[in-house]
Structures are given as structure tokens and as C-alpha cells.
Amino acid sequence: MAKEEEFLRENEGNGAVKGHQVSRSDFPPDFVFGVATSAYQIEGACNEGGRGPSIWDAFSHTEGKILDKSNGDVAVDHYHRYMEDIDLIAKLGFGAYRFSISWSRIFPDGLGTKVNDEGITFYNNIINALLEKGIKPFVTLYHWDLPLHLDESMGGWLNKKIVEYFALYADTCFANFGDRVKNWITINEPLQTSVNGYITGIFAPGRSENSLVEPYLASHHQILAHAAAVSVYRSKYKDIQGGQVGLVVDCEWSEANSDKIEDKSAAARRLDFQIGWYLDPLYYGEYPKAMRERLGDQLPKFSEEDKKLLLNPMDFIGLNHYTTRFISHVTDSNEENSYYGAQQMERIVEWEGGKVIGEKAASEWLYVVPWGLRKVLNYVSKKYATPIYITENGMDDEDDDKLPLHEMLDDKLRVRYFKEYIASVAGAIKDGVDVRGYFAWSLVDNFEWAQGYTKRFGLVYVDYKNGLTRHPKSSAYWFSRFLKADNGKKGKED
Template sequence: MTTPDRHDFPPGFAWGCSTSSYQIEGAAREGGKGESIWDRFCQRPGAIRDGSSGATACDHYHRWPEDLDLAQGLGVDAYRFSIAWPRIFPDGVGERPSAEGLAFYSRLVDGMLTRGLQPWATLYHWDLPQALQERGGWLNRDTMAAFADYAHAVAHHLGDRVKHWITHNEPWCTAFLGHHEGVHAPGLRDFRAALQVCHHLLVSHGDAVAAVRAAAPGAQAGITLSLHPIRAASAGPADQAAAQRHDGLRNRWFLDPLHGRGYPADVLAALGDDAPRVEAGDLARIATPCDFLGVNYYFPETIADAPGGEGIATRVVPTPGAPLTAFGWPIVPEGMTELLTRVQRDYRPAAVYLTENGACFDDVPDADGFVQDDARQRFLAAHFAAALRAVRAGVPLKGYFVWSLLDNFEWAEGYTRRFGLTHVDYATQRRRLKASGEWFRHFLRAESPAP
């Protein structure tokens, strides 16, 4: 494999790294912050693999200057972060946003700009105020209005400096991991509820795009989806049909309504009475035009029929011949090219950004605390090459954000999984760039990186 050079990508191509508020900030009850659904979920026995929480995480709330120095030192152009809704409205709603919460993110944004980092703000990376959950959460349509109010307040305060806004990160995860599988907050297990939550998330996305534009004219707004190339487990008709159904709920269920096509008819037929309730005007709100589509790519899914199974009766099976990350995810760089070219062919988004791509490996520091993570370096090099192939195939790919700048709280896995370019010793909060981070720095400086 030949590793591409940074200069192989188009002029102005944005290179960045991503984080999220609950995974790194800590300071769970400082600065007037209210409780989030993840604060509450982590208290549930057995919910988190190692029994931990994001109460301290990477202590980014206090150590953000050091972390932004790390990003600047890498040489990235942009930094994607998320805003904790409970820091802005501790109870989810209110006449006035928290001055302390807004001041924290204002300092953070100013810190990015001082370091030459373009801020990319995500409004919702899963940490819903617990007070709203107690009123029904995303099952309650009132939460959509609360989200639009929150989006407007934040964009009004930061929109003079933040020019790129992402409404939701991976609504599939919010809906299905949180409300169907129960492995993410708020920990519900109800397939029909998950579908209704998904609908409300999408409607709220459209409303938030409008709110951001009203508060910050000229800002660019979009959404980030977790998308997967879908492959059938066999050539048999049952598995082929299952793959089509799975693609419908995993990919087209989001892409179709966002691009003005409504929900896919074949999925609605498969869902039957479980299909969400859609009110007049909802689909038009979902289809509010975006300036870009964010895509998080990690792996393809291989699908088999699951007769009698819940929902759409499909199951994910191992991808043949693919090496695995420490998370058990298949490593298939060509899936990125496949996915991006498919999205461009079928939907023609104005611009596409890879808002997350990265990998978890068993990072073991040496005696000096350095992590020689050659596997992550190879992973990134192969996926950079796959992104370049997509660009050369005509995909309007405008940027690539590596997940993640720091090792962090990995949701239900706690601190047992590490995705960072930077190793974090959680006992001491010491940060140290890994070999993959040093490789990425060489790449960004247009030096000759090793393959």
C-alpha cells in the first residue's frame, strides 16, 4: 500500500480530530452543569463494563489548554468538539442559558482560534439533560422544541466564531442503542419507542438547522450519521433480502428523509405497526437543506436473515477474512470508498466530511509510558488512501476528522477501550502522544510518513 501525501488531497481539505463532551470533560457537577442521562445511566449496576463513569474522564474541563496545545502540535486545521446541553440549560429548558456554561465554551472556542484551529461544534453527542428524560426524553415531542431553543442559544453566543455546526452525532446510536438494545443511556429496550425517538431526532435536526441559521447567519450546518456498507452473508435470496432490509434501517432510514424522499417504503412495510407516528409537516422539517453531510465510518456490516427475530429480522455476522480491532470491528478500508461513492451516487450531498474514523487497539505503554501503536498507524494510512480514492472518484469530500484526539470514556465500555492519538494515564491525567499521533503529525506537516 502506498500512503498518500497530504498534498494529494484538494486545496483547502480540512484535517482534524474529534472529541465529545461527556467522554472527555469530566467536571460533572461543576460550573452549574445539570445531570445528564449518562450521569444517571452510569450509576446503574452493570451498565458500564468497568463500573466507571465520565464524572472525571480526561478532566478536559480544567485541562483544555493542554489538550488544544496537543491538537495544535499535531498540525490539524480543525477541531471537532461537542457541547454538553446540561451545561447550557441544566434542566434542559429555561428563559436564560447558563452564563457559566456559555463562558466555558466561549473560552474553549477562543482557545481554538488562538491556536489556528477551526471550531466544529456538535450540538448533541448523546448527553441529554436528565430533567428532560424525566419528562419523556426524545419520546416527547416537546424535547424537539427544547433542542431548537438550545441550538439557538448556543449559536447566538458562539456563532460569531463558530462557522460549522453539527446538529446530531449518530442518531442511530441514540435511538437504537439507547432505546432498543438498552446498552446506552437512557437504557430502554423498546423497538417501537426507538423508531419514534429516531423520528423525533430527525425532525429536531431540521429545526436546529433553522435555529442555527437564524442565530448565526452564514454558518454552515449539517448532521453526522454513522453509516455502514451492507453486504449479504451469502448469495441466497433470504440473506440478500435481509441485507436490503438492514440497509434500509441502518442507512436509508436516515439518508432518504434528510434528502427529501421521506422514509423508504420497503422499510415502512417491514415495520408495520412499529413504524413511527409522523405528523403533518414533519418530513418537510427533516428535509431542511444542509450545507454538508457528516459521515462516521468504522466498518461494513455483513448481514444474515434471522427468521422470527425482533424488528426487521436481521443479524450481523462476522465479515469473512477481515482482521479485527480490539473492539472486534472488522478492518475494511475499501468499505470507506464504497460507502462514500454510494452516498454521492444516490444522494448528491453538497459536501461530505468524514467526521469520525479511527480504531481501538490494545495499547500497552512501554516502561517510559510511550505507546508504539503500529496497528493504528497502519489503520489510518489505509483509510487515508481509501478517502483519496473516493475524492478521485468524484465524491465532494472536504475534510477528515480522526477519532480521537485523546483516549477517553468509551460509553458502555468505560475506560477499557482506547481510540486516542494521545495516551491518557487516567490516574495521573498525563497525556503523551502515541506513535500513531507522531505519524499523523508527520503526515500533516507533509513530511514523508512511513507506510
């Protein structure tokens, strides 16, 4: 029997489409299904409503940084069309919406000296519109769009002073929105900010020249900023508002490429370098041993005062997950930077016989591997014993304006992706994992960072050439049937 067949047989139910089709009734009644977006990717209105510039405004306007030379100045104009988008969320049957607040809409310079009332009003309008439709708001405070002034004047995430500024910003959001928002996320994917912002330089602020130091400082300060915001919420707001606060980490599942101890160790190491980097300090007060052994003094140290702030457990872990890799140990890495080189591993996308690990989406890094989600959920649950929300999960298509609209809307692979990954979540719940919600990425096609508008992750197609008109795709209608199906009618949503 080939390794692939044997593996999938052993892991039956991890998303393989066999027998039972996933149904809403496979999940607890209070399980939350939602969609997710982020401010810079959808809002636009970059110079409206008192908003200050962010690092992504500067980065996207820098020659050669964005694949199609685009930017988020207009994006999909959610700033003016939020009611239309919220109506779509409601019509499709989702019970929650995860969105981010643009820090520079609240404090244009990031410093917390003067609140921008127009920004407060804009987000109040969104929150109130969601609640009127019975949709729970899940609010992310930081999704990569740091106020430009903080980066230019003090080095942004490289300066420990930013912890205070983030706490001030978080405090302002809790004070203005926390009477209605009960689910808060401090920071989205600190790994991507650190690696892509300070090692590869493919994300804002686009730095790569000091990759032995800067990514570790940026991570250190993001961890402390999260902890400071949690401390503010716990001390000032939790008793009155009764909400919960979490952090979102991202993880590509790492499956050992063989039963060799070296490969198993490499896979474990890879997970430490992805999520242990952020969660270990918050649960155990220190960076993972594997990172400390390999990076030494490149990793900053937490003071005793820092550790008191850190060990303030989160109410939930947000997990963004898209894909999986096989991991094998390598003695000598060709990687020049220490982050990848220190991991001593190779990421592999093929089974033993040469077959690809899963169908490929548009992005070069994204393969459809549903069984990986069940595995990563079990891993996080066992290691950190905290409720989990899947805060992003989805796949992209290539933008192709030569295809007729009806073909772009009939996104069969995305339908299959969601069916199988959601089945994997149901499997993890059967394993005893405390998963409380699932958010599809993304509600609408949008500005996909360095890829510009060349990749489409949305459940809803946005016609960029014809007035940004919204058109729900087949996947949106699949979700709608899945969510609205009577509990007793298993499989009817298909």
C-alpha cells in the first residue's frame, strides 16, 4: 500500500470526502460560523474620515512592491458600502463577522493624543448595523496596518515604546465599542508581520537588511503589546463588559515526512517556530527551547516584570489555517537568514510516490489538505488547553478577466475546500477539541497584500472593472444552504 493510501486510511474523517457529508448538525448549536475581512484590504477611503496613513499606504505606493502595481486607496470601497456588505452577511446566514479596526482611523498619528471622532463613528455604525441583523462582531485591533507616523518617528514594532501606544489604542477601543463588542482579538498573525515585514521584506514596512535582529524584536514587542492590552481589558473592562480577548496565530500544519526521529523532531521544531514563538511566552513565560537553543541571544529576553504581564491567560486562541506541508530534517540549510536556517528543515509538497499533497489553489503556497486542520487543532488544544476559534480558513482563485463571469462565480474547488475543511473541524470536535467557531476567509475578494488584486479569496466576487459590484459565488450559496439546513436533514445542503 502506498504511503498516501495508508496515511489517509489511518486519518479517515480528517476531511476526506467519504460517506457522511458534513452538516450544521455536526456542530454544537452555539458554534459560531462567520466570515472575516481586514481594514486595509477592503475599506479604501484612505484620505477620508480623518484617517491617517498606515505603513501599507506607504508600502503599496512604493515601486515594485505590489505585483499588479495596485494599492488599497479604494480597495472594494467597504467604507461607503458597509451596509451592502453587512446585508450580504445576513442574507447568507452567517452569525458572526470578524473585521479589523484601522488604528490610524482612531489615532491618525498612532500616538493616542487625539481621538478621531469620525473613525469612532464609522466603526460604531458597523457594529450597530451588525447587531441589528443579529450578527456578532469579532473585532481585531491590529491587522498589519500600523500608523505610518509610529514607524517613521520611532521604528514601529522595533521600539518597546510601541507597547504603551498599543495599550492606549486598545483602551480607547474597549471604552468606545466594548459595551457591544464582546469578542476581541488583539493582533493578527504576528508571525507574518515579523517574517514578511522584517526578514523577506515582502510586506510593510518592507525591511530585510537586519534580519538577525529585527524580526525577533518585532515579535517580542507584539507579544508584550498583546499582553498589555489583555491587562487593560481585565483590569478596567471585563467585569463591566463581560467580553473575551484572544490572539490570532497562523500555522501551516507540519507533518513529519517519515517515521524517522529526525523528521519528527524537525516537524515539531517547525511548529515551535510558527506558533510556539508567540504562544509559549504567553503560557509558559519563555520562548520555545528549540528557538532559544538555535537562535541564542538573537531572541530578546523577558524581564521579570514582563513575565508578570505575560502570564495572564487568553480567553481563546484564534487560529488562521490554510494548508499543510510534509517536513523533513536537513543538516545544512541553504537559507541565508537565521529564522529559516535555524529550523533545519525542508518543506515538501509531495507524497512519497511523487503525487502532490493536495490540489493547488492560485497562491503558490496554498494546497488543499483538509486533514491538516484536524491535526493542528488537536496539537494546539493539547499544548495550550484553551478554547479555539478558527479565525481564517479559505483558498484563492487567480483573477482572470478573460473568463466569463459565470465561470468565475462557479468556484467548485472552493466549495470542495470548505466542505472538507469544515468536516475536519467536526472531526476535531469529536476528538474532544474545544473549537467554538469558524470564520471563512474572506467575505469579499479584496486587496491581497503583495499580490494586489491578482488573487481572489472571496465568497463574494467583486467586479473591479464595473463599479465594484458584488456577486455571490457558488461557495457563498453552498454556505448559505449549509447554515440554513434543518438540523435533522444531514447532507441536504449539498
